[in-house]
Amino acid sequence: MGTLIKKDLSSPTRPKITKQFFYRKVIPVLFVLPILLIHMTVVLGPSISSIYFSLTEWNGIGPAKFIGLANFQKITTDRQYIHAFQNNLIWLLFFLTIxxxxxxxxxxxxxxxxKGGLFFRAILFIPYILPSVITASIWKDLLHIDIGLGGVAARLGMPFLNIAYFGRTDTALLAAAFVDNWHWWGFLMVLFLTAMQSVPQELYDAAKIDGANRWNEFIHVTLPGIRPTLVFMLLMTGIWSFLAFDYVWITTQGGPAGASELLSILVFKNAFQRFNAGYAAAIGLTMSFFAGIIIGIFQILRKRGWEI
Amino acid sequence: MMRFLFPRRTSSLVPNYIIVLLLVIFAIGPLVILVFNSLKTPADAGRNLIGFPREIILSNYPRAWVVGQFGKTLPNTLILVAGTVVATLILSGMAAYSIAKLNLPGSGILTMYMLISSSLPIQLFLVPLFFLWRKLGLVNNLLGLIIIYVATNAPFSIFLLRSYMIQIPSDFEDAARVDGAGEWDVFQRVVVPLAWPAFLTVGLVVGLSVWNEYLLATVFLTKQELFTVVTSYYNFSTAYGGRDWGLTSAGAVMMIFPLVVLFLLMQRRFIEGLTQGGLKG
Known part of the structure; x- marks a missing residue:
């Protein structure tokens, strides 16, 4: 519709084809150009160049020396990398379930x-809007040994819960995941709630007539009803789990003794603390590769006839 | 247990309320405790970080304002938020207008580009971007960081604005064009006023994300006088956390109080914008 009217307007007053071309093609491009140039400078250019840097030895300051695939060979034997990758898998498992x-x-x-549905929705969403440094600092206090929740548990007769959660190699990663989840799950809940509210009421009525209890309703009406949202969020969880950074960095910096290191932490340390920018780029590239694999798996499942 | 959670043939919602209230305590209990701790004396906090304050003191707040250098960091954060929001609304708004209303040639390719790039990890482009920015003199430069924020927020902003603009009937724009208005005037005088709810939503979501942002701010602003509220709080809490709990808690309350109030006032818009942003990656 819009184009028809525009054509009628412009043809009598601006008969020249070049002018028409300017109004139809050039002006729309001019509107997009500024943001597109900024985005390509910040995201596209550096993303592509990180492929080149991953093939170099580079301290980030001097010239980059081309070394072929040596960085990727190093990855396969780098204990830290393998450990961080395993931690990313634990992270993935945690966020796909809890x-x-x-x-x-x-x-x-x-x-x-x-009654109260909107109220609960808003309240449970609050942790999601808080800065990660605050969330982390709140939980560092709450999970403090002796004077935090552990101390309360000890007084209630559960002294085994009174430990320094962020300071132990066996709990640091899960403690960071727990904090990340405290901020994250309410957001997910709102997405699911929105999806559930658009499931037609008739389906629930029909299920009731068939004698379904609430559990049956949940399995046979609610879950299929929100399936697109659910599957999409599983996909996004899969991607994000290989990119997670903030909460681990802020709570433990990957410690103690590398126990909670994730791939993103290795990128950060290599690039900005150890001056191995080439190696950091290689690790970053593998992170994108793993995220890409998750997308690939979903594409294959979709082609196999899954309704995703 | 199953019968309690899913009782047969009763419409009682009491169990729902009980479980949801427990989750509410889980979600905001920590914030209540944070406020309690911000009112405690150091000795009181050092004994117990969970309960009520034995004696309420307010002096943690002015102390945190000074020690946490909020007077210096707040202007930095406000410049970043304002600069990013204004630039995003103008530049992403223009792009959204072009895609939604001007039959931009190749808009399908542009949409694909934005979709793919918005799922790229920051870690992929962080390292080369940092060294490029250093060459250009944009490290330790608020404008340099604003440019990055404008770029990383662009896909979400363009998608949200575009989907709103598409629903606006073209009659108003066409009337303006008949009156001889150029496309810039149409955008500025007709489309922006009609699409303001979408601009407001995008402004709130982008402003929140800049206010809270940590990774890019800590990498690109390394000079103390350029620290944002968030990056400076991180250093402050590592320096004082674990010994002056009242102080760090008061700092945290000051940082999140405006956020929570703003959120509660405009929660529908925030939730709408953030969930749409989340779904678009």
């Missing part, structure tokens, strides 16, 4: 509420 389960349970409990 936040998803919490968000599904909360959303399905809130969806039928006639």
């Amino acid at each position: 936040p998803i389960a919490m968000a599904l349970i909360a959303a399905s409990l809130i969806a039928p509420l006639k």
Whole structure:
């Protein structure tokens, strides 16, 4: 519609084809150009050049020396890298299960509420809007040994819970994941809740007539009803799990003794503390590769006839 | 347990309320405790970080303002937020207008480019970007960081603005064009006023993300006088955390209080914008 009117307007007053070309093609491009140039300078250019830098030995300051695939060979034998990759897998497993389960349970409990639904939605969303440094510092206090929640547990007769969660090699990673999840699950819950509220009520009524209890309703009506959102968030969780950085860096910096190191932490340390910018670029590239694999798996499942 | 969670044939929602209230305590209990701790004396906090303050003191707040250097860092954060929001609304707004209303040639390719690039990890382009920015003199430069924020927020902003603008009927624009208005005037005088709710949503979401941003700010602003509220709080809390809990808690309350108030006032818009942003990656 818009184009037809524009054509009628411009043809009598501006008969020249060049002018028409200017109004139809050049002006729209001029509107997009500034943001596109900025985006290509910040994101596209450096992303592509990191492929080159991953093939070099480079301290980030002097000239980069081409060394072929040596960085990637180093990755295959780098204990730190392998350990960080395993931690990313643990992170993935954690975020594919715990936040998803919490968000599904909360959303399905809130969806039928006639009173307070909006209130709960807003309150449970609050942790998501907080800066990561604050969230981390709050939980460092709460999980403090003796004077934090551990101390409370000890007084209630559970002294085994009174430990320095961020300072032990066996709990540091999970403690960071727990903090990240505290801020994350409410966001997921709101997404699920929105999806659940668009499931037609008739389906629930029909299920009730068939004698379904709430568990049956959840399995046979709610879950299929929110499937696109659920699957999409599983996909995004998969991608983000290989990119996670903030919470681990802020709570433990990958410690103690590398116990909570993730791939992103290795990139950061190599690039900005150890001056191995070439190696950092190579690690960054593998992170994108793993995220790409997750997308690939979903594409294959979709082609196999999964409704995603 | 199953019968308690999913009782057969009763419409009682009491169990729902009980479980949801427990989750509410989980979500905001830590914030309540944070406020308690910000009112404690160091000795009181050092004994117990969970309960009520034995004696309420307010002096942690002015102390945190000074020690945490909020007077210096708040202007930096506000410049970053304002600069990024204004530039994003203008530049992403223009792009969204072009895609939604001007039959931009190749808009399909542009949309694909934005979709793919918005799922690229920061770590992929962080390292070369940092060294490029240093060459250009844009490290330790608020404008340099604003440019980066404008770029990283562009895909989300363009998608959200475009999807709103598409729904605006073209009649108003066409009337303006008949009156001889150029495309810039149409954008500025017709489309922006009509699409303001979307601009507001984008402004809130982008402003929040800049206010909270940590990784880029800590990499690109390394001079103390350029620290943002967030990066400076991180250093402050590592320096004082674990010994002066009242102080760090008061600093944290000052940082999140405006956020929480703004969120509660405009929660529908925030939630809408953030969930759409999340879905677009």
